Amino acid sequence: MADQRVEIVDYDSGWPGRFAEQQPLVADLLSPWLTSPVEHVGSTAVPGLRAKPVIDMLALVGSLAQAQTAVPALADAGWLFWPDDPCRLYRLWFLRPRPEARTHHLHVIENGHPHAMALLKFRDALRADARLRDEYADLKGQLALQHPDNRNAYSNAKGSFVVQTLRRAGIEPPPRDLLPE
Numbered sequence: 001m002a003d004q005r006v007e008i009v010d011y012d013s014g015w016p017g018r019f020a021e022q023q024p025l026v027a028d029l030l031s032p033w034l035t036s037p038v039e040h041v042g043s044t045a046v047p048g049l050r051a052k053p054v055i056d057m058l059a060l061v062g063s064l065a066q067a068q069t070a071v072p073a074l075a076d077a078g079w080l081f082w083p084d085d086p087c088r089l090y091r092l093w094f095l096r097p098r099p100e101a102r103t104h105h106l107h108v109i110e111n112g113h114p115h116a117m118a119l120l121k122f123r124d125a126l127r128a129d130a131r132l133r134d135e136y137a138d139l140k141g142q143l144a145l146q147h148p149d150n151r152n153a154y155s156n157a158k159g160s161f162v163v164q165t166l167r168r169a170g171i172e173p174p175p176r177d178l179l180p181e
Contacts, residue, residue: 003099006144006154008050008137015044019055022096022104026059029073033061035111041119042105043140046126050137052144054095055104058119060111067108068092079106086177090115114174118166125169136161152179 019040027038042056043049061067071081071092079094087093092108109116126133139161147154156178166173 003149003151004054004102006052006148006151008141008144009053010050011046011048012044012053015051015053015055016040018103019045019057022055022057025077026057026074026106029077030059030061030067030070030108033063033067033070035060035062039120041107041123043126043136045123046133048130049126049133050140054102056119057104057106058116059106059108060116061108062111064090064092064108064110070108074106086179087115115176117171118162118173121166121169121171122162125165132165136165150181153181155179156181 023038023040027034030038039045039058039060040055041058042054043051044053044055059067074094075081078096080096080098082093082095085091085093090109090113094106094108095102096104096106107116107119109119126136139158143154143157147157159176159178162176163173
């Protein structure tokens with residue numbers, strides 16, 4: 001299957017608006033299971049940070065098993081479900097509209113799960129520290145050049161930076177399954 005190349009672009013002030021376009025739709029589809037508002041996470045949620053122009057969204061639910069019943073409704077709304085996600089034990093993961101032209105990712109995770117907490121803490125650490133944000137932007141740029149056609153290798157290679165950042169923020173990162181390269 002074709003996949004979108006890894007390209008890092010300058011921060012776009014329109015990214016929060018792209019999140020806001022999908023947030024109420026996702027919230028409506030997941031409303032029976034949501035425990036809090038859908039969050040904008042990932043690099044596009046950090047003002048000033050260069051990133052892949054794909055909006056990451058986090059939906060915290062009370063039960064992952066129960067939220068699975070929303071997969072068909074999300075699919076009808078244009079969200080492509082990844083059933084073979086190696087992280088399927090703790091999340092439901094979607095993209096839209098298709099792998100070779102992604103605009104959004106959706107992570108559905110149980111509220112309080114360590115991986116959900118890590119996504120939020122990492123975003124907040126980058127928002128709070130310009131030097132850290134610049135270091136991360138430099139790393140992402142280097143990795144995009146090394147892995148332009150392998151999104152999973154790019155993501156896996158960022159792992160040690162994420163772990164160090166989370167530890168500095170006072171939380172022990174949860175074990176992370178590597179994505180198949």
